[in-house]
Amino acid sequence: MAEDQIDPDRTNEGALAGLRVLDLSQVMSGPYCTMMLADLGADVIKIESPDAGDQSRRSWGYSVIGEDSRAFLSLNRNKRSVVLDLKADAGRDRFFELVRSADIVVENFRPGTTTRLGVDYDAVRAVNPKIIYASISGFGQTGPYANYPGYDLIAQAMTGVMSVMGEPGRAPIKSAIPIADLGAGMFLTIAILGAVVARGRTGDGQYVETSLFEAALAMSVWESTEFWSTGKSPQPIGSANRMSAPYQALATKDGYLTIGANNEKFWRILCDVLDAPDLIADPRFIDNDARLTNREILAAELQARFRTRTTDEWVEDLLAAGVPAGPIRDYQQVLTSDPHTRAREMVISFDHPVEGTTYALGSPLKLRGTPVSSHPSPPPLLGEHTEEVLHDLTDHQTGRAGD
Template identity: 70%
Template sequence: MTDRKPALAGIRVLDLTQVMSGPFCTMMLADLGADVIKVENPTAGDQTRKSWGYSVVGEDSRAFLSLNRNKRSVTIDLKSPAGVEQFYDLVRTADVVIENFRPGVADRLGVGHESVLAANPRIVYASISGFGQTGPYAAYPGYDLIAQAMTGVMSVMGEPGGAPMKSAVPIADLGAGMFCAVGILAALTARARDGQGQYLETSLFEAGLAMSVWESTEYWATGESPEPLGSANRMSAPYQALATADGYLTVGANNEKLWRRLCDVLHVEHLVQDPRFADNNHRMSHRDELVVELEAALAGRSTDEWVADLLAGGVPAGPIRDYDFVLTKDPHVQARKMIVTIDHPIEGEIAVLASPLRLYGTPVEVRLAPPLLGQHTAEVLAEAGHAAPPSVA
């Protein structure tokens, strides 16, 4: 227990973003205690409110609700002079502005980084785009699928010889959001040192490429483009999913000590002396044959039985679970409190994933439900000394 304020208490963020990468970034900041003001257009707000995912009770989709807790919503028409004036009233009270428009749109609206920093030189202004603000792809649409395709990520997903496959978890979107949050925190730290704000940017494309650490390493080491490996690892073997009598488990025997332990637990000690598997390089070169040998040994017992024996024998292993188990039955998820409920004024009690961060001195909290469109317009504009028009929510 602590009586300290949240880590980012006192930091105000103007959030011009929508869909995923930007809202994920600002939700991270909001969870850490920042006052995140979600600036939305008065007509429909964030695209995900009504056109993405599943709507259950009200009009706001569960996609929107999953990314926008701990924020306040303000409706401002940035295409009108009055709306831009309202925005700059907020700028003068803010620490951070973040947008994920296509390059050039913020400038056309009059809310680009040069104008904002001129109005408040202490602002940290962050942009997330599909491909960055410069370069030959800068104008391309910013979609996770396209970024995964063009960075090479899709070329290494799936099973060997299979069709191109994307990561089901949108790593380019979420990665860009996380990188942007790190950049914002770094810029705020620099501002605390020298008093100056700055502009920063990242992109879905660069996030996807930056996460391709093993793939780029393999290419530079071999001169050949990496191929899909299914669940296997590029740098060690065995490190992948393997079939059992009733399903699959994962095993990570990524050094010689663990390899010998694995063979002991599976009662295949003879594989240690097999020249095909003499060391990690040989095991990677003969991965298909290695899988055949290991799965033959695993075929006689269930996943849970083998996982228990492997862990007892000091071998990293785990079962492959589906989300029904993870979200409703997993005792570790429950013990770590990775699912929290929020009381929403329309939806009632909804479940969302908690922040994975544990700050024991300044705990992460869920303080606010995802906002209704324009729910906080009057109070936020009043805080900035600007009266909201009577027609504004």
């Protein structure tokens, strides 16, 4: 099949159609995981407390018209909301009735909370042995830090991530993108899908978990490599790369660009575009090891040349010559006027019953046979689907009793 053709036999259902997920999670890491599962077609039922529901509905991000924050809206599309009080016997009973027809449970409470509520893995497995029970916590279910609060900032600090962020000699900063939270959500999604495949082979469910700590540390591939190679803790290097040079952001006449001349071929072409044969012959830059050793000197040499023309002029010439390069853009440019963002359907919208037309990031998951919908259902109002889901549950039980 040609790359630009769509399989005419593809199904309109998502890849995970038929899987039911009970989502006990809130704020970011868990909801990010379950949103990916929902985007892929799983029926995600968000179980929320009767007081205010997911914490992010009220206390995170921006509220525009209604009470639900834009933070909540950005992470909960394609889900149904059911209000259950898990602290009450009636609420737990209803939850376990849902467990009987569920495939996956996702939670991101602090370790021990689900046991106190009586909805931990052992209790759920007793009702449905095939269940896949997935947990995210700050530092994992075991180990000396298991009961530490689970915050992205703290995970970035304690895994070394903040020690390498920013410019040399400056105070530690965190990654503006919450890599521990989002990384944990992605890693848990992978673990869940692996468990689904394993269950198809063995018939058994299982418990899977990850943590913000492990997610941030697992992404420290180059930093750990540098430490084990040199015996020294990596230090901040700004936008540069630990393994090759030049590979970083540099200022131009009117802004900034990035270049990725990370091998000898690209390095020589870059010097040709800059009309700088002297840099090729310079022993300080003779190979990648030399360029890494003299990275700051090299950056200054390149900077002086790049400042003579505009970002767009340089990027056009570099790309034409085959050197990886790109402009540094802000989010207004990326989200409103970038043609590639639009072509890749990375900005979508939904009609929210309170907020009206609301924009969100599209899914990065591109499946040709079972595509992710570019027209998602809006994030649910608190308890919006309680009656619908429990009514379906009653019908199911009545039908089962009559069999």
